[in-house]
Amino acid sequence: MQNPSGRSQRASVRSHSISRRRSGWHPLLAAVLVLWAGTAWPQTDGTLDFRAALEMAEARSPELEAADQSVSAARERAVASGQLPDPVLTAGVSNMPIGGDERYSLTSNVMTMRRIGVMQKITDPEKRRLRQARGEQAVARDRAERGAIRAALRRAVAATWLDRAYAARTSRLIESLRAELRLQISTLQPLVASGRSSAAQLRAVEMMLVETEDRLESSRQQEQVAVRALSRWLGDDASRPPGELPDTSRLTHDMSDVTDAITHHPELSVAAQDVALARSDVKLAEREKTPDWTVEVTYQHRGPNYVDMLSFGVSVPLPLFAADRQDRDIRASQAALARAEARRLDTEARHRAELRSLLEDWRRLGDRITTLQGQLLPLAKERVDLLLAEYRGGSASLNVVLEARRADVDARLRVLALQRDRARTWARLNFLGIEPSAPQPPETVR
16 A cells, blocks of 8 residues: 555545544544555665674684684594504613712623613504594584584574564554654644644543553664674674565475484484494493503613613503403493483484474464464454544544554554564574575565
8 A cells, every 4th residue: 555645645535524623633544544554664775684694693603613623623633543652762871880990980881881762652553543533523523513503503693683673673663653643643732722622532642652652662672682682793783774584484494204304403413423422432442451562672882892782672561450440441431322322312302392392383373473464454454444434424533543553553563473483483493504595585564
């Protein structure tokens, strides 16, 4: 419904036969007709698009940067864990006399030797392989953790952006009612002064204006709360007006099979990686019962009158007390594995129930929105039309028209609130670590 010009409004109103007592309210009726038509929110330059907000938050997130560094650190540790230990250089003096004529001499006594050698610990090859595999599993776990952080970030930014967008649209709808009430008051004041209207009617409109301004202040406060929350991720860009709403009536991935959909949940991926990491620890603990060998070669230099010596040897730990050391480590690793598996099962059950609940809420909210848009809003509009016609004919009071107009706005606000709730539910469902599709045309209150 297009807004008629002021001249056409006056011409349309003059075409009706209205009593002389109400002739001064014709502009008021025209304003009701004009402002009742609804509110549109065109996107202007400098707006903050939904997808742009998500991408901006990711690019600026210190938490994601920390997660990237954690993955890099785990990757470096994985490579290092599969290497042999560093060789050990040994040097010293053996059998130096401390008494007699040869005391403190390094060359006089046949037993005195200056030695230098190298020791190398030979780690079991299978143990090295398991350590590197464990390190690679830690890399996979940190990557899964990064995915969970990213998904949580996107869900939080999406929900906050939607809160801000719907609060802005709520404010604009309330502003349309406030503008209408202000016009009504400015029209009624001279009528009351001239005795053509009652002061009670003016007070009723003024009371409604105070209530409307309070609702508008509440809506603007909610918008500012969302802006401050967004500034955590977007900085000064959070103050930019929101762009078009995404289409929250469709999900970007199939949710018909909850069992399949739950596998994409990032927290469940982290739990599964914890189980795999615990299994690696069990295998490594079991392999620790195989001892590592140490090989040593030493060159021993003696005085000029004696030949030099070469020594070599092998050291092998003896696991004589495996029941109190290695076996206990194995049992501890097995207990940690059981704990990780139990936590994974609990995480899966919790998110499965949550996913089903969210899906049900999302569908029911959609049904309620469809019902209200198809039934309540048309009825509210029709009621306003009928009362306006009765008012023109002199059979309805101004207060009744105002109350109908407020009921119409309340119905629209109710639909907006439901759309906001469904949008928040959609954000929780739509950002489980799966990329959303391109933004769709915005939703509007019809």
